[in-house]
Amino acid sequence: MSSGKGGELIPSSSELDLDRPNIEDYLPSGSSIHEPLGKLRLCDLLDISPTLTEAAGAIVDDSFTQCFKSNPPEPWNWNVYLFPLWCCGVVIRYLILFPVRVIVLTVGWIIFLSCFIPVHLLLKGHDKLQKNMERALVELICSFFVASWTGVINYHGPRPSMRPKQVFVANHTSMIDFIILEQMSSFAVIMQKHPGWVGLLQSTILESVGCIWFNRTEAKDRETVTKKLREHSQGVDNNPLLIFPEGTCVNNQYSVMFKKGAFELGCTICPIAIKYNKIFVDAFWNSRKQSFTMHLLQLMTSWAVVCDVWYLEPQNLRPDETPIEFAERVRDIISVRAGLKKVPWDGYLKYSRPSPKHREQKQQSFAESVLRRLEEN
Amino acid sequence: MGNTSSMLTQYDIEEVQQHCNNAFSQQEIVSLYERFCQLDRNGGGFVSGEEFLSVPEFAVNPLSQRLLRMLDGLNFKEFVAFLSAFSPRATVQQKIEFIFKVYDSDGNGKVTFNDMLDVLHDLTGQFISEQQREVDLILEMPLFTDCKQVLTKVLEEAGYNKESLLIMSDFVKILGSSGLKMEVEVPVD
Numbered sequence A: 001m002s003s004g005k006g007g008e009l010i011p012s013s014s015e016l017d018l019d020r021p022n023i024e025d026y027l028p029s030g031s032s033i034h035e036p037l038g039k040l041r042l043c044d045l046l047d048i049s050p051t052l053t054e055a056a057g058a059i060v061d062d063s064f065t066q067c068f069k070s071n072p073p074e075p076w077n078w079n080v081y082l083f084p085l086w087c088c089g090v091v092i093r094y095l096i097l098f099p100v101r102v103i104v105l106t107v108g109w110i111i112f113l114s115c116f117i118p119v120h121l122l123l124k125g126h127d128k129l130q131k132n133m134e135r136a137l138v139e140l141i142c143s144f145f146v147a148s149w150t151g152v153i154n155y156h157g158p159r160p161s162m163r164p165k166q167v168f169v170a171n172h173t174s175m176i177d178f179i180i181l182e183q184m185s186s187f188a189v190i191m192q193k194h195p196g197w198v199g200l201l202q203s204t205i206l207e208s209v210g211c212i213w214f215n216r217t218e219a220k221d222r223e224t225v226t227k228k229l230r231e232h233s234q235g236v237d238n239n240p241l242l243i244f245p246e247g248t249c250v251n252n253q254y255s256v257m258f259k260k261g262a263f264e265l266g267c268t269i270c271p272i273a274i275k276y277n278k279i280f281v282d283a284f285w286n287s288r289k290q291s292f293t294m295h296l297l298q299l300m301t302s303w304a305v306v307c308d309v310w311y312l313e314p315q316n317l318r319p320d321e322t323p324i325e326f327a328e329r330v331r332d333i334i335s336v337r338a339g340l341k342k343v344p345w346d347g348y349l350k351y352s353r354p355s356p357k358h359r360e361q362k363q364q365s366f367a368e369s370v371l372r373r374l375e376e377n
Numbered sequence B: 001m002g003n004t005s006s007m008l009t010q011y012d013i014e015e016v017q018q019h020c021n022n023a024f025s026q027q028e029i030v031s032l033y034e035r036f037c038q039l040d041r042n043g044g045g046f047v048s049g050e051e052f053l054s055v056p057e058f059a060v061n062p063l064s065q066r067l068l069r070m071l072d073g074l075n076f077k078e079f080v081a082f083l084s085a086f087s088p089r090a091t092v093q094q095k096i097e098f099i100f101k102v103y104d105s106d107g108n109g110k111v112t113f114n115d116m117l118d119v120l121h122d123l124t125g126q127f128i129s130e131q132q133r134e135v136d137l138i139l140e141m142p143l144f145t146d147c148k149q150v151l152t153k154v155l156e157e158a159g160y161n162k163e164s165l166l167i168m169s170d171f172v173k174i175l176g177s178s179g180l181k182m183e184v185e186v187p188v189d
Helices: A015-017 A040-048 A051-059 A084-121 A126-149 A178-182 A195-206 A223-235 A262-264 A292-300 A321-340 A357-374 B011-017 B028-037 B049-053 B064-071 B078-084 B093-101 B113-124 B145-159 B168-175
Strands: A150-155 A165-170 A188-192 A210-216 A240-242 A254-257 A267-277 A305-311 A341-346
Touching: A015 B078, A040 B113, A040 B145, A040 B168, A051 A210, A051 B028, A051 B064, A051 B078, A084 A195, A084 A292, A126 A150, A126 A195, A165 A210, A165 A292, A165 A321, A178 A188, A178 A267, A178 A305, A188 A195, A188 A223, A188 A341, A210 A223, A210 A254, A223 A240, A223 A262, A240 A262, A240 B145, A262 A321, A262 B011, A267 A321, A305 A321, A357 B093, A357 B145, B011 B028, B011 B078, B028 B078, B049 B064, B064 B078, B064 B093, B078 B093, B093 B113, B093 B168, B113 B145
Parallel strands: A150 A305, A165 A240, A165 A267, A188 A210, A188 A240, A254 A341
Antiparallel strands: A267 A305
């Protein structure tokens, strides 16, 4: 954290502070009010144009809002012969594909529930067998989900192995990220507890693969969650943890800053990069605009969900690295592989205001330049 | 102009362009409209203070509250007029007028000592009044720890005093000669 300039930085109580490296490195020049030389005159005090320019620049365009913008695909059906073709496509998708997919999904659920419930209730004594069967069943239902959107997923890289002290991290675009990864190998995930039918699923089925819940809005929650994470990662028999360090869904063109929680558990980090191809549908779940149900319906009425998943080389904390630097390094690896642009913002700024620390840094540097120039004669 | 539609007609664009004195090209106005709709999440036809503050880069700006007072409740036409001072086509006079309006919070055409003090406080936070600076014993420089003292000294050196009421022409005189750089680029697809 930057501390090199003169007076004391007033510590802020916001937890968000601890997670980020020096933002000044990323913000465009002009992030510190520029320091002219020479004696302080009235025009220097009254000239607030640099600050105003920064504000206007932020109003006109800013990198944070870009991360959550869903870019609708260009309409291609505006032609005389393309339009009927598109109409045929709509008919096929909504009236043929969609019902078929719903049937496939229903069949999948029936099979799953008819196996899962007995296994869950009857095999209570045989822990190992029960766990293995439940894992296999969860992988099965995820495959059914993927089939219900005709998921075309290319997996690259070695399949993750079940070893203790191993944590997987991935970039986050939608809740289907979890389903896509879970179908290949069983992960335990850490998720925000959702309301509705998703919440029901979370508390029943996902419990069996060993999930950890957190509540974004509770401040103390963070400590309990960190403790649970640590316990889980040390356990030999637990599913490997899958964490989305961005903390929120981003539109698959940018990546926001990673929270350091996953990187201070003392485990090996295995990065996974996920990139969706927007050719048929944009898989970004814009939680501000759609509910998860609507999002799933949108996926089920499009031709296919195409994506690439890369399992990347495991990384360890280097001796001279802090967890924040480690998180940034892993973010870099994932962003390069998935073709994402990095932005220096915390994903949680979607829900809250930035901490006063950044404004205070600007104020401090301006104040110091004023006082310094005042003393020149 | 349609508040809820997301399409601008050619007529709308020309009207906006006229209102801002041709500060922006038609393409830039279309881009600004997209941006305005993006910020105006609840579709009310104007961007509220909360919606502006949801842009982190804006929220951390020391002058954000002052600007919010000028920005709150503007419709698109007024929004573009507000931003016109930042266009490369704007004259130095227009830019100085904008700065004057930022200072003149009650809009009576006169900037008082307190107006200037308020802006200085916004820009320096608590870092001037609480900073303990050591007196330079060799040169015996006075100890300035207060915004009021800083402002008073600088004003007096420029020929004004605490009771002076600055008007637009004063600002032009003070700021006109320093190369005022106040430009923002509107991203155009």
